[in-house]
Amino acid sequence: MTASTETGREPGRARVDRWRTKAEVLAEVRRSPGLTRVELARRLGLSSASVTETVARLREGGWLCEHRAPVQGRGRPTTTLEPAPDGPRVVAVDVRHEDWRVGLAGLDGQVSGIVTARHDRDPQRVATALAAAVGDIAAGHRTVAVGLAAPAPISDDGLVRATELAWDAVDLGPVTAALDERCPDPVPLLVGNDATLAGVAEARTGAAAGAGTAVYLTVEVGLGGALLLDGLPHLGAHGQAGEYGHLPFGDPARPCSCGATGCWGPEVDGRALARRLGDPPPGDPRSYALGVLERAAGGDAAAVHAVCGVAAALARGVAGLVAVHDPDVVVLGGLARGLRAAPGFDEAYRRGLMAFRRDDPVPVRDAVHGDDGTLHGAAALALDHATSAEGLAESCEP
Amino acid sequence: MTASTETGREPGRARVDRWRTKAEVLAEVRRSPGLTRVELARRLGLSSASVTETVARLREGGWLCEHRAPVQGRGRPTTTLEPAPDGPRVVAVDVRHEDWRVGLAGLDGQVSGIVTARHDRDPQRVATALAAAVGDIAAGHRTVAVGLAAPAPISDDGLVRATELAWDAVDLGPVTAALDERCPDPVPLLVGNDATLAGVAEARTGAAAGAGTAVYLTVEVGLGGALLLDGLPHLGAHGQAGEYGHLPFGDPARPCSCGATGCWGPEVDGRALARRLGDPPPGDPRSYALGVLERAAGGDAAAVHAVCGVAAALARGVAGLVAVHDPDVVVLGGLARGLRAAPGFDEAYRRGLMAFRRDDPVPVRDAVHGDDGTLHGAAALALDHATSAEGLAESCEP
DNA sequence: GCTATATCCTCGTGGTCCGAGCATAATCAG
DNA sequence: CTGATTATGCTCGGACCACGAGGATATAGC
Numbered sequence: 001m002t003a004s005t006e007t008g009r010e011p012g013r014a015r016v017d018r019w020r021t022k023a024e025v026l027a028e029v030r031r032s033p034g035l036t037r038v039e040l041a042r043r044l045g046l047s048s049a050s051v052t053e054t055v056a057r058l059r060e061g062g063w064l065c066e067h068r069a070p071v072q073g074r075g076r077p078t079t080t081l082e083p084a085p086d087g088p089r090v091v092a093v094d095v096r097h098e099d100w101r102v103g104l105a106g107l108d109g110q111v112s113g114i115v116t117a118r119h120d121r122d123p124q125r126v127a128t129a130l131a132a133a134v135g136d137i138a139a140g141h142r143t144v145a146v147g148l149a150a151p152a153p154i155s156d157d158g159l160v161r162a163t164e165l166a167w168d169a170v171d172l173g174p175v176t177a178a179l180d181e182r183c184p185d186p187v188p189l190l191v192g193n194d195a196t197l198a199g200v201a202e203a204r205t206g207a208a209a210g211a212g213t214a215v216y217l218t219v220e221v222g223l224g225g226a227l228l229l230d231g232l233p234h235l236g237a238h239g240q241a242g243e244y245g246h247l248p249f250g251d252p253a254r255p256c257s258c259g260a261t262g263c264w265g266p267e268v269d270g271r272a273l274a275r276r277l278g279d280p281p282p283g284d285p286r287s288y289a290l291g292v293l294e295r296a297a298g299g300d301a302a303a304v305h306a307v308c309g310v311a312a313a314l315a316r317g318v319a320g321l322v323a324v325h326d327p328d329v330v331v332l333g334g335l336a337r338g339l340r341a342a343p344g345f346d347e348a349y350r351r352g353l354m355a356f357r358r359d360d361p362v363p364v365r366d367a368v369h370g371d372d373g374t375l376h377g378a379a380a381l382a383l384d385h386a387t388s389a390e391g392l393a394e395s396c397e398p
Numbered sequence: 399m400t401a402s403t404e405t406g407r408e409p410g411r412a413r414v415d416r417w418r419t420k421a422e423v424l425a426e427v428r429r430s431p432g433l434t435r436v437e438l439a440r441r442l443g444l445s446s447a448s449v450t451e452t453v454a455r456l457r458e459g460g461w462l463c464e465h466r467a468p469v470q471g472r473g474r475p476t477t478t479l480e481p482a483p484d485g486p487r488v489v490a491v492d493v494r495h496e497d498w499r500v501g502l503a504g505l506d507g508q509v510s511g512i513v514t515a516r517h518d519r520d521p522q523r524v525a526t527a528l529a530a531a532v533g534d535i536a537a538g539h540r541t542v543a544v545g546l547a548a549p550a551p552i553s554d555d556g557l558v559r560a561t562e563l564a565w566d567a568v569d570l571g572p573v574t575a576a577l578d579e580r581c582p583d584p585v586p587l588l589v590g591n592d593a594t595l596a597g598v599a600e601a602r603t604g605a606a607a608g609a610g611t612a613v614y615l616t617v618e619v620g621l622g623g624a625l626l627l628d629g630l631p632h633l634g635a636h637g638q639a640g641e642y643g644h645l646p647f648g649d650p651a652r653p654c655s656c657g658a659t660g661c662w663g664p665e666v667d668g669r670a671l672a673r674r675l676g677d678p679p680p681g682d683p684r685s686y687a688l689g690v691l692e693r694a695a696g697g698d699a700a701a702v703h704a705v706c707g708v709a710a711a712l713a714r715g716v717a718g719l720v721a722v723h724d725p726d727v728v729v730l731g732g733l734a735r736g737l738r739a740a741p742g743f744d745e746a747y748r749r750g751l752m753a754f755r756r757d758d759p760v761p762v763r764d765a766v767h768g769d770d771g772t773l774h775g776a777a778a779l780a781l782d783h784a785t786s787a788e789g790l791a792e793s794c795e796p
Numbered sequence: 797g798c799t800a801t802a803t804c805c806t807c808g809t810g811g812t813c814c815g816a817g818c819a820t821a822a823t824c825a826g
Numbered sequence: 827c828t829g830a831t832t833a834t835g836c837t838c839g840g841a842c843c844a845c846g847a848g849g850a851t852a853t854a855g856c
Contacts, residue, residue, distance in 0.1 A: 014810095014811075017811095017812090018811065018812070021812080021813085046813080046814095047813070047814055047815075049813075049814065049815080049816095050812080050813055050814070053812080053813085054812095071821095071822065071823085073822090073823070074822065074823045074824070075821080075822065075823075076819095076820060076821045076822060077821065077822055
């Protein structure tokens with residue numbers, strides 16, 4: 001991503017350390033907009049003198065703004081702190097199988113001005129078109145970072161290996177080149193996996209907001225997800241963690257396209273519904289599943305029965321993951337939302353839990369971000385970097 | 399553990415911040431004993447002036463010592479840095495089902511002077527006896543922390559709920575009282591789960607040393623384990639993460655004592671071996687399993703067949719966990735060590751992996767700490783605290 | 797013994813966080 | 827309206843840390 005000196009760091013620790021407290025303050029204000037200065041000092045263990053200094057610097061840089069707080073009683077009135085609405089921006093990108101979407105987000109994480117464009121899956125043309133679109137948006141605002149979601153595992157070198165997309169390795173060089181060329185200050189590009197970032201969005205502003213440990217699962221074709229720790233995804237040694245769909249919760253005799261057998265994913269998606277209904281394997285399992293869910297909602301007995309069985313298979317696995325991860329909450333996205341609503345889910349979930357958990361079961365909730373979750377997650381990824389001590393040092397000091 | 403002001407922190411950030419760099423230096427030296435000052439400066443991005451200052455302070459406090467480094471060529475000879483062998487100590491405690499063990503560890507993490515005593519499972523008498531033993535050792539050395547492992551989930555309030563031990567909630571108050579009374583400076587008591595801490599030991603100085611992501615699994619009666627991220631265990635929302643034995647990898651028809659069905663644990667321990675051999679459920683599944691493993695090693699065909707089947711059930715699940723966690727390494731402890739060696743493990747593991755992983759499968763290794771793993775982990779827990787910025791501030795400033 | 801090399805130490809500077817004290821802006825009481 | 831009360835913000839000097847520059851130190855090579 002950013003150029004790194006591989007022979008080790010030269011002294012420069014103080015330059016970043018100076019922004020550590022400011023980054024903490026900014027993070028706290030972003031987490032709790034409308035915080036008063038006194039409450040901020042209390043939470044972070046800062047003296048009022050330090051808050052004065054820190055807030056002044058963040059206001060200078062355009063990160064925070066202050067408003068008069070409604071008076072509560074006696075005493076000098078205080079002000080509330082909020083992320084500056086006209087502050088720095090990040091560009092969020094979501095590259096999907098058949099199109100890509102680009103939007104702009106402020107410090108509050110809301111993505112606006114989303115534009116969509118279809119693509120033809122040619123890696124080079126996609127990179128070129130993205131470079132133009134991202135460069136246009138970035139150059140038109142005070143852009144401090146770009147976050148990009150891709151439907152593929154992300155390797156360390158910042159390239160995208162999208163085997164399912166028949167892309168070998170997408171070189172994002174054109175995008176970084178466009179950013180370097182069209183923006184006065186360097187703009188880092190951060191890349192993440194799409195399902196992972198959808199989970200991040202839920203953990204920040206969605207159904208798992210505030211959770212220390214959250215499990216996000218999404219069913220489209222197969223099942224993917226992420227384990228979120230304090231809002232950050234666990235990526236694994238090679239950035240390939242989260243393949244929950246390949247846990248062997250299923251029938252050991254059934255082979256999976258991944259090469260193993262008994263995988264959970266094919267037991268909980270459109271293919272599983274088709275099997276239960278005696279239909280041939282659907283060409284597009286996702287839209288097939290949507291059809292069955294609709295029929296079940298309409299009262300079709302066979303569809304209800306199939307959905308119920310699949311929901312139970314999903315619930316049983318979710319209960320197992322609760323035992324392993326002990327999350328504050330489990331969030332379901334994609335088709336899993338429809339399955340959770342099906343009769344049989346709750347009962348199967350309860351029975352799959354260890355007995356001591358049944359009195360107070362870990363809540364299972366629907367994802368609140370729809371299709372925009374991934375884009376929100378990409379914005380969060382970029383904002384995380386921009387508002388870190390490193391990012392602040394980068395963008396506030398020449 | 400330590401008293402906390404629940405109305406929020408008062409300013410005191412600088413007091414801890416001052417030790418942040420020193421804690422980093424100490425951690426780096428503990429990770430790489432024998433480091434030169436120049437190499438240290440390079441890795442941490444510090445100037446030589448800062449290293450001089452920092453090392454001097456840590457030497458003053460008795461945390462580090464320096465030796466002359468063997469001369470390499472021209473230039474002024476440098477010195478190597480090591481954790482001081484006569485530096486601060488921590489006390490490590492491992493409370494087990496029928497006995498407890500106490501030892502003393504230095505900054506290198508090695509536990510010495512281990513003493514063992516049986517107990518009668520009476521919570522109050524155990525706490526009293528522990529208080530005396532821990533107090534004796536702590537008072538005889540410069541003790542900066544105590545780490546305690548318990549065979550139970552650890553709740554946030556520092557009490558131990560050992561339901562399997564027929565203990566309701568063990569109050570460790572007598573231990574902290576003894577420490578307060580017999581040690582001049584306050585000595586914090588840290589508590590952790592035994593399987594979790596055995597995993598920590600492997601991640602620090604064992605088969606998973608240096609791994610960013612490691613999965614530790616141990617089979618005794620049932621199966622437990624931990625996910626280790628940069629050497630720190632993932633604890634979950636209530637400290638109950640790691641119940642890998644209750645993932646539904648097994649026969650959905652078989653009920654588990656936890657209340658769910660199809661759990662993995664009963665498929666990979668002595669009970670599973672007995673089923674496969676047509677024996678009745680063993681009273682002590684652990685020693686039964688050891689007997690079967692021995693018979694299999696001796697060539698008993700029936701035993702070999704049973705062990706092989708159980709090993710395959712273990713391997714299949716391990717492969718699933720590799721898909722989910724994408725670890726650098728999987729470490730097996732307890733009876734799982736013997737199962738890994740069985741014929742059939744490697745083949746089942748390979749077949750359970752997603753195809754793209756088979757060229758370079760995640761290594762599965764035996765735990766290198768034997769029975770002492772938990773005690774080492776308890777020492778690591780205590781040392782983590784003592785060598786953190788907070789711990790250093792606590793013990794070095796009045 | 798002299799030089800080249802690599803490292804260590806000292807010193808002054810700029811920066812952060814802090815406590816104390818003063819300044820400020822509201823309510824409340826008369 | 828005025829002064830007391832209360833809560834908060836700001837200023838100032840002190841303690842401390844990381845840094846760059848430059849001098850000091852200890853070895854190998856010649």
